[in-house]
Amino acid sequence: MKNVKLVLGDATADLSNKFYSGLGSKVHVEKNSDGNLLDFTWIDHMEEAIHYIDNIYMNPKRFIISDEEVLNIEKSKKITVESIKHLSKHSNYISEYNPEKNEVKPSRILNVLKEETFDMYENRFIYTLTDFMLSFIERIERINKDLEYKKNNKFKYNGISNINSEKIVCDIELASNETIDLNNADDEIRKRIDIIKGSISAWKQSDLYKNLHKLRVPKVTHPIKRTNVILKNPNFQVAVKLWDYLYNYKVVESKLDKQPEVNEVLPPDLQKVADNSFLIYYLIMKYINSTSQAMREEYREYVKKAAMQMFGDSASLSLEKDSPTNSNQNLSNGTSQKYSEIKVRKEADSSVIENKIRHSIKDYLDKIEGSYFKLVGGGR
Secondary structure, three states, X not given: OOOOOOOOOHHHHHHHXXXXXXXXXXXXXXXXXXXXXXXXXXXXXXXXXXXXXXXXXXXXXXEEEXXXXXXXXXXXXXXXXXXXXXXXXXXXXXXXXXXOOOEEEEOEEEEEEEEEEOOOHHHHHHHHXXXXXXXXXXXXXXXXXXXXXXXXXXXXXXXXXXXXXXXXXXXEEEEEEEEEEHHHHOHHHHHHHHHHHHHHHHHHOOHHHHHHHHHOOOOOOOXXXXXXXXXXXXXXXXXXXXXXXXXXXXXXXXXXXXXXXXXXXXXXXXHHHHHHHHHHHHHHHHHHHOOOHHHHHHHHHHHHHHHHHHHOOOEEEOHHHHOHHHHHXXXXXXXHHHHHHXXXXXXXXXXXXXXXXXXXXXXXXXXXXXXXXXXXXXXX
16 A cells, blocks of 8 residues: 555645645544453463373383182182292192102192282372363363453544635544454464363373273372372372362453553554545545536546555446446447357357346346445555
């Protein structure tokens, strides 16, 4: 957009020069918002802890449990050193003894079943923390869903100019009232939350989580026990820190305050656009109020030239295109063209030609009915 005063030609140079020399203008802006916003600093704490919780899930603590049971020899699955030692102390379980072969045949024997398990306090803490994080996020999303805030903005342009004995006043006010859905207000926050939820989903697919979930282990409760592992392992230290933060977190809704109206100092190029728009509105008013057709056409040309200077070659007024005079010629040209095309191509009979002509007439009538000043395109 060009940062220049509008010069409409020799015939109107005096008018435009007087307009700008006597011009004074101000821009006022009012901004206010109404509603509540949530504090999202908890996202930072979760993001900081994700890497450490990842480490725990990738290298989970395991515990070996031994299940000892004396069974009939037929049901015993494995004879271990512990089984022999136990039998030596319980000779009553020996049913036969062969001195020649030095063999014994027990009727019952100790069966030792060793199994690796994740069911230990530290793992149950991480298992509980994972569910706690997800339920925390879902609670915040439910609260946030019921919140909204409104942005109300006003832009006021006040301009005064004098041309000879004529005083021109321009007061323009634009108002914008926007209700913002907080669930879609900040894409960056939404993306960060989705990444956290993605990590939680991945943890739930781990062997640690699925094993504890299958066992239906009891979840830990606050306060977290400071076991040796939790106190000394840096990954568990961060996890406990996150637990304490989330457990003590209070949902905070911040009230948005109204801001008073202020005078806005626009950059010179934007101020010039506003002032030039004032001149164009003035020229349109002169066009409307002129009783002479010649003067109306002259002001009409002024408006077109002013718009071209402001917006460049990509802007044009559609008055010529949509005026009834030109539409007559367009109708004639369009009808002849349609007829020629159909005749040469031999693609239709007379009924098709009639339909084409009927549509051309309808387009012409629509243009006459909707004829008005319209700025097309724009080099904004």
